Amino acid sequence: MGKVVVITSGKGGVGKTTAVANIGTALAQLGQQVVMVDTDIGLRNLDVVVGLENRIVYNLVDAVKGRCRLRQALVRDKHLENLFLLPAAQTEDKTAVTAEQMVELCRELKQDYDFVLIDSPAGIEQGFANAVAGAEQAVVITTPEVAAVRDADRVIGLLESRGLKEPQLIINRIRPDMVRRGDMMDMDDILDILAIRLLGIIPEDEHIVVSTNRGEPAVWDKGSRAGLAFRNISRRLMGEEVPLLPIFNHGGLVQRLRRLMGLK
Amino acid sequence: MLGLLQRLLGQETQSSKKIAKERLRLVLVHDRADVSPHFFEALKNDLVEVISKYMEIDTRRLEVKLHNSPEAVALVANIPVLGMKKNYGS
Numbered sequence: 001m002g003k004v005v006v007i008t009s010g011k012g013g014v015g016k017t018t019a020v021a022n023i024g025t026a027l028a029q030l031g032q033q034v035v036m037v038d039t040d041i042g043l044r045n046l047d048v049v050v051g052l053e054n055r056i057v058y059n060l061v062d063a064v065k066g067r068c069r070l071r072q073a074l075v076r077d078k079h080l081e082n083l084f085l086l087p088a089a090q091t092e093d094k095t096a097v098t099a100e101q102m103v104e105l106c107r108e109l110k111q112d113y114d115f116v117l118i119d120s121p122a123g124i125e126q127g128f129a130n131a132v133a134g135a136e137q138a139v140v141i142t143t144p145e146v147a148a149v150r151d152a153d154r155v156i157g158l159l160e161s162r163g164l165k166e167p168q169l170i171i172n173r174i175r176p177d178m179v180r181r182g183d184m185m186d187m188d189d190i191l192d193i194l195a196i197r198l199l200g201i202i203p204e205d206e207h208i209v210v211s212t213n214r215g216e217p218a219v220w221d222k223g224s225r226a227g228l229a230f231r232n233i234s235r236r237l238m239g240e241e242v243p244l245l246p247i248f249n250h251g252g253l254v255q256r257l258r259r260l261m262g263l264k
Numbered sequence: 265m266l267g268l269l270q271r272l273l274g275q276e277t278q279s280s281k282k283i284a285k286e287r288l289r290l291v292l293v294h295d296r297a298d299v300s301p302h303f304f305e306a307l308k309n310d311l312v313e314v315i316s317k318y319m320e321i322d323t324r325r326l327e328v329k330l331h332n333s334p335e336a337v338a339l340v341a342n343i344p345v346l347g348m349k350k351n352y353g354s
């Protein structure tokens with residue numbers, strides 16, 4: 001019996017879909033049976049991020065409404081035979097499925113897969129309610145900006161009120177150079193404010209743009225620091241203890257000097 | 265060079281990160297209070313219950329609100345007292 005994990009954020013554009021694509025791919029690389037579910041009905045994106053947009057026949061709404069069997073709606077990854085995508089419908093809207101249908105869908109999927117990763121739409125309306133309905137574990141993703149952290153706080157409250165206790169946090173697009181200069185909030189600032197467990201930190205990385213252009217998640221790219229961070233997150237989701245990347249552990253020379261001199 | 269020296273000595277002008285953090289802290293105080301529409305009702309009821317052990321208060325004119333200034337957020341309660349209780353605490 002697998003785990004159903006929803007990845008959500010409140011604010012749009014902070015990296016939910018990129019995170020699902022990379023974590024899903026990395027978990028499959030580690031030998032897990034994985035299905036990624038795009039619940040952003042009407043605005044599907046996960047298919048293009050993982051490069052499967054040309055292989056879609058049926059979608060989530062077809063499967064839920066019984067227009068096809070669930071198996072038929074799953075698109076197998078190009079490289080990994082244990083990784084699947086359940087794409088969102090593009091021509092319908094969020095009311096096309098109900099929370100109860102999502103609960104049933106997740107219950108079915110977790111019989112066959114170790115990880116069911118749910119990509120949530122932005123916002124806190126019905127799309128969000130559907131995305132979290134069948135989940136038993138939640139990951140909140142944010143970037144180090146006031147608006148994104150504020151929305152994350154709101155979403156954490158909503159998750160907890162829906163019984164998804166102890167959501168975990170991913171901080172995306174951190175720039176260590178700006179953190180050192182004091183021009184970007186760091187991990188401690190954000191954790192301090194949100195009072196939540198950290199799942200991982202992803203550095204800003206140009207490889208993400210390149211890999212998204214290609215439709216090949218950055219975890220395939222051994223030179224990508226973001227890819228490495230996502231691989232580490234996947235190992236943590238499997239229960240392994242993996243330290244943070246060294247760039248986040250000690251800060252730069254100046255910060256270390258200041259700390260040595262007692263000025264921090 | 266001066267910038268680097270100032271940074272080494274920790275005397276930089278307020279970093280934008282500190283500004284961000286402070287703005288975030290303030291905005292969340294309000295957001296969190298607003299999350300439940302019953303927040304102030306629940307707070308008022310609890311306040312009335314506790315204070316009523318010690319004083320007779322006018323619950324109809326009781327006011328509880330968050331006072332917002334640029335530097336801080338304060339909880340302001342205006343609770344008219346009608347009289348003291350003799351056997352307080354019971």
